[in-house]
Amino acid sequence: MKFLDIGEVSAQTGIKPSALRYYEEVGLIYSVSRRGLRRQFPPEVLLQLKLITMGKLAGFSLEEIAGMLGRNGMPDLPRAGLHQKADEIDRHIRELIALRDTLRHVAECPAPSHMECATFKRLLEVAGKRGAVRKNIAGRR
Template sequence: MREVGIGDLARQVGMRPSALRYYESIGLLPPARRVAGRRVYPVRTARRIALIRMAQRAGFTLAEIRQLLDAEADRGITRHWRTLAELKLPELDRFIQETQALRNAVADCLACACMNFDSCQLLTHDDSERT
């Protein structure tokens, strides 16, 4: 089994070694083997980190990701992943809608071209609407 040191793994996945140690401490990564006092990981650990980062970008918490990885170890991953994903989809849909609204607001501001935030009609609010 080919192994890689923590520094090399960190560079390979674009993270700091301290983040990898943290992931290990909370159970996202299995405990590293020690060689001369230094952590070494199987090369396949980079793939696990890629899964963790994808899940984070999708909005899963570290606790949810740990549940998913624990289910993988127990071979219950398919059912567990489906449950987590079905719960996450509405949250992602809301995020997409909010992000699209923000994108449209920025585009409207660019189209306005007034570039004066004090007098821009797009930013004018009726204070009675805030209550």
């Protein structure tokens, strides 16, 4: 079996060697040997790193991601947790769409002043309520 050294893994994934060393330190990936001072990784580390990257993009913590990788480093994905995260992403997408639409309205509003625009005032009220809800939710965590 041909092993990949840390430089090859970094080049193929775009992940800095310092991050690879950190991932190894926290148990997300494992090197199998060293050639000189350079860590050697099995080829399956590339799949593991793709899963880690996808998990981070989805908003999972490294601790949560570690729980999704089995002892052998292969995925053991909790379907219910993935559905929950997908639902959170859907909510975030809806909020971002509303924010985008608000910004477009503000940029294109024909009113002489935004404070004279009834739609702008309504959008401000909605945004203020969402902010208060988010603050309350974050305070409970």
